[in-house]
Amino acid sequence: MNSRPRKHSLTLRGHRTSVSLEDPFWLAFRQIATRNGRPINELAAEIDESRGADCGLASAIRLFVLRDLQAQLADQD
Structure with a gap:
């Protein structure tokens, strides 16, 4: 697994963009979206809207x- 950031394409509210993330973070992000039954673009848009400037x-x-x-x-404790 590559530890250097790689560009990943997303569509946020109809606009194409990309983020540079290390493979482990991208994989974990995709797994979270899948586990929650949400499209990755929808989850990314929610994060984008809630982040500070x-x-x-x-x-x-x-x-x-x-x-x-x-x-x-914490749930395991």
Whole structure:
């Protein structure tokens, strides 16, 4: 698995964009979307709408993945 960021295409509210994410984050993001039965573009658009102006989309997705993992670990306790 490549640890360097790679560009991944998304469509947010009808507009094409791309994010640069490391493969492990992209894979985890896709798994979260699948687990929740949501299209990845829909989930990315939700994250995009809720992020602050000082946070890029790629960083917001990484933080989303981290929070999801933390919630899973807390549920195991």
